[in-house]
Amino acid sequence: MNASEKTEKTGKPARKDAPALGFVGMLRWCWTQLTKMNTALMLLLLLAVAAVPGSIFPQRVQDPTKVTDYIKNHPGWGEFADKIQLFDVFSSAWFSAIYLLLFISLIGCVTPRAIKHAKDWRKPPARTPRNLSRMPVHRQLEIPVADAGLNLSAKGAIEDAARILKKSHYRVEIRDEENDHYSVGAERGYLREIGNILFHVAMIGILVGVAFGSLYGYRGQKILVQDETFVNSLIGYDSFTPGTNYNPDWLTPYAVTLNNFQVRYDRQQDSHTYGQDLDYKAELTVHDPQGGTEQKTLKVNEPVDIGGTSIFLSGNGYAPVVRVTDGEGKVAYEGTVVGITTDGKYTSSVVLKVPDAKPSQLGFVGMFLPTGDYARGTTVPHSVDSAPANPMLIFQSYSGDLGLNSGQPQNVYVLDTSKLQELNSMAQGNGIVLSAQNPEAVLPDNKGKIEFLGYKRYVGLDVRHDPGQNIVLYSFVVAFAGLIVSLFVARRRVWVRAHTADGVLVVEYGLLARGEDPRLANEAERLTDAFAAAWGLEFDDDNHDENEGK
Numbered sequence: 001m002n003a004s005e006k007t008e009k010t011g012k013p014a015r016k017d018a019p020a021l022g023f024v025g026m027l028r029w030c031w032t033q034l035t036k037m038n039t040a041l042m043l044l045l046l047l048a049v050a051a052v053p054g055s056i057f058p059q060r061v062q063d064p065t066k067v068t069d070y071i072k073n074h075p076g077w078g079e080f081a082d083k084i085q086l087f088d089v090f091s092s093a094w095f096s097a098i099y100l101l102l103f104i105s106l107i108g109c110v111t112p113r114a115i116k117h118a119k120d121w122r123k124p125p126a127r128t129p130r131n132l133s134r135m136p137v138h139r140q141l142e143i144p145v146a147d148a149g150l151n152l153s154a155k156g157a158i159e160d161a162a163r164i165l166k167k168s169h170y171r172v173e174i175r176d177e178e179n180d181h182y183s184v185g186a187e188r189g190y191l192r193e194i195g196n197i198l199f200h201v202a203m204i205g206i207l208v209g210v211a212f213g214s215l216y217g218y219r220g221q222k223i224l225v226q227d228e229t230f231v232n233s234l235i236g237y238d239s240f241t242p243g244t245n246y247n248p249d250w251l252t253p254y255a256v257t258l259n260n261f262q263v264r265y266d267r268q269q270d271s272h273t274y275g276q277d278l279d280y281k282a283e284l285t286v287h288d289p290q291g292g293t294e295q296k297t298l299k300v301n302e303p304v305d306i307g308g309t310s311i312f313l314s315g316n317g318y319a320p321v322v323r324v325t326d327g328e329g330k331v332a333y334e335g336t337v338v339g340i341t342t343d344g345k346y347t348s349s350v351v352l353k354v355p356d357a358k359p360s361q362l363g364f365v366g367m368f369l370p371t372g373d374y375a376r377g378t379t380v381p382h383s384v385d386s387a388p389a390n391p392m393l394i395f396q397s398y399s400g401d402l403g404l405n406s407g408q409p410q411n412v413y414v415l416d417t418s419k420l421q422e423l424n425s426m427a428q429g430n431g432i433v434l435s436a437q438n439p440e441a442v443l444p445d446n447k448g449k450i451e452f453l454g455y456k457r458y459v460g461l462d463v464r465h466d467p468g469q470n471i472v473l474y475s476f477v478v479a480f481a482g483l484i485v486s487l488f489v490a491r492r493r494v495w496v497r498a499h500t501a502d503g504v505l506v507v508e509y510g511l512l513a514r515g516e517d518p519r520l521a522n523e524a525e526r527l528t529d530a531f532a533a534a535w536g537l538e539f540d541d542d543n544h545d546e547n548e549g550k
Contacts, residue, residue: 034101035108043102050098054089057081061088062241065409090214091244103207110200117193124173125185128495135495135510137524143505143537152535154498157507158182161496164530170494183497188490189514195485198478205475213468218242220463225319225336226456229257229287232307232463252307255287261316261457265387275385276344280316282459298459308465315460317341318348320368320393321453326357327446333357336456339368340413346370346386350393351415353402357448361402363415364432364450366395372435380426381433393452395432397423397443423447490517494527507531 021029033039058066067087071078085092132138145152162172162184170186177183220237224230232255234240234248242248260283266273282298286306296304303310319336326332332354339348352364371385372392381392398420404410423444424430432441434452442449491514498507509527513520531537 031108034105035112036105037109040102040105040109043098043105047095047098047102050095051089053086057086057089059087059089061091061244063239099207099211103204106200106204106207110197110204113193113200114197117190117197121190125171125187126493128175128177128183128185128497129510132495132497132508132510135512137511137520138508139510139524139528140506140508141528141531141537143507143535145500145503145505152505154180154500154505155182157498157505157535158184158496160534161498161507161509161531162186164527164534165494165496170492177497179499181497181499183495186494186496188492190491192486192489192491192514195482195489198482199486200482202475202479202482206472206479209468209471209475211468212471213243213466215243215245217464217466217468218246218248219465221314222461222463223338223458224256224258224461225338225458226258226261229255230461231255232309237463252309253289254307256306256311256461257285257287258459259283259285261459263316263387263457275387277386280313280459282313282316308467310464310466312462312464313459314462315341317458317460318346318368318370318388318391318455319458320350320391320455322352322393323451323453324352324354324357324362324364324448325451326354326362326448327360328358329448330358332362332448334453336458338413338458342367343383344386345383347383349413350395351413353404353412353415355402355404357399360399360447361404362443362447363398363400363402363417363420364395365398365415365417366393366432368393368455379429380431388455391435391452391455393432393434394426395434395441395450396425397432397447397450399423399443399445399447490519491515492517492520492523494523 058070060067067082070087071082074081081087085094089095129135133140143152158174162174165172165184165186168188170188171190172184172186175183175185218241220240222230222236222238230236232251232253234251240248262281262283263277264279264281266276266278268274280300284296284298284304286294286296286304288294289307296306298304298311298313300313303312305311317339318341319338321336322333323331324333333352333356337350337352339350341348347370348368350364350366350368354362354364369381369383369390369392370387371383371389372381373384373390374381381394383392398415398417400420403416403419410416422428424432424441430444432450434441434450436452439452440449441451493512493514494509496507496509498505500506509524511520511524
């Protein structure tokens with residue numbers, strides 16, 4: 001079969017005569033597909049889906065212990081999940097690939113559009129169509145110049161029209177046509193495409209800001225008890241999540257001391273929220289790297305900025321102060337024990353491990369009650385208010401090996417009692433109840449004693465350093481502004497042609513919108529009124545409608 005032969009059905013060259021795409025052609029095709037806007041939208045959706053495993057599976061960068069436990073508790077599947085990087089989602093190869101492809105796709109979409117728009121900006125308005133009556137909106141005015149005594153020519157009318165259009169922010173160009181015909185081409189709405197481009201550029205900026213923050217930022221948590229000091233070092237955090245490329249040696253050396261923590265409660269007798277806390281305020285002393293000190297107030301949603309970091313108030317509670325004396329009469333522990341709030345009355349779970357007690361280690365599990373009281377017919381107190389009106393401390397005590405020397409990490413807020421001997425228990429009726437009136441309890445079997453010395457308040461601090469947050473903020477503002485401009489600025493073209501025939505000046509004009517523009521007809525009416533005012537025309541409504549419709 002010759003190359004010139006056609007198939008019988010289609011009349012097109014046979015399939016084998018089609019040129020091969022080739023390697024370079026394939027690369028061009030892939031680039032074309034990648035830089036389409038629908039591809040960018042698909043990648044954005046895929047990125048959101050790819051982030052889901054990060055909230056389902058424990059992440060190694062946040063809690064390596066949970067990852068180890070998960071793999072141990074899920075043999076087979078846990079190891080497979082580790083191989084496909086489900087425990088390192090945001091630093092995984094597949095997540096990074098999607099992120100990078102989205103970044104390239106957006107750049108590939110925006111760059112050609114920006115270049116083309118820059119060229120279009122320098123071009124004159126499109127040439128005047130030969131038949132303006134085919135435009136979506138068309139108007140024609142027939143002005144009997146001689147009868148009305150108007151000193152108006154076709155060229156003068158076009159110059160007036162150009163001036164009117166220019167005042168309306170159109171780009172204009174006057175053209176001389178054949179047979180004493182004159183026209184003006186006008187175009188406006190270039191800001192619409194600029195807004196569209198800015199929106200997509202800002203989306204790239206958001207991606208850059210998020211990536212920069214995740215690479216070089218960090219986030220840490222710290223429970224800070226009243227009168228204690230937090231030093232901004234790696235060892236000072238309870239938990240620390242660095243960015244992928246962040247080095248903890250870069251931490252700014254500042255310190256924060258919690259001087260006081262104030263709570264405002266609802267004390268309106270008829271209020272359904274009576275007794276609940278309404279507002280918090282932490283008084284801090286900040287020690288900067290230069291050796292100076294400054295007093296700061298930390299409130300909810302009002303972070304304190306120090307050394308490039310923002311400190312947020314994320315929680316608060318009570319930390320009872322206790323002293324434990326072991327069976328040999330030595331003080332094995334004295335200090336605060338952080339309580340984890342469990343209800344709206346600030347009933348707090350308390351766990352105390354005393355590995356230095358002799359002759360055997362001691363452990364305590366209990367509750368702190370800010371305002372303890374006994375309900376009628378019960379032997380176990382409970383908290384009736386979140387304010388510390390009658391603080392009580394309830395304990396169950398244990399002795400034995402706490403397992404702290406096994407090398408296995410433990411949760412400081414959980415006591416494993418499976419291998420411990422129970423000394424006191426509320427269930428057995430010999431549980432420990434401490435208060436201001438009864439601050440001391442002796443442990444059985446000469447194991448020592450425990451004393452309730454008071455309480456302190458603590459705050460939960462969330463420390464964040466995100467160097468990309470300003471990039472994200474400014475990019476979001478630009479994206480929002482670009483979106484508003486692209487939605488509300490109309491892209492329009494207007495052509496006006498004028499000529500004189502038999503003493504009648506014929507002015508016709510057509511309007512064309514780039515995209516949907518429901519206000520295009522209103523723009524034509526506005527131009528008609530502007531032309532009439534410029535040329536001193538007056539006509540009744542019927543004649544006005546008739547002339548406009550021509």
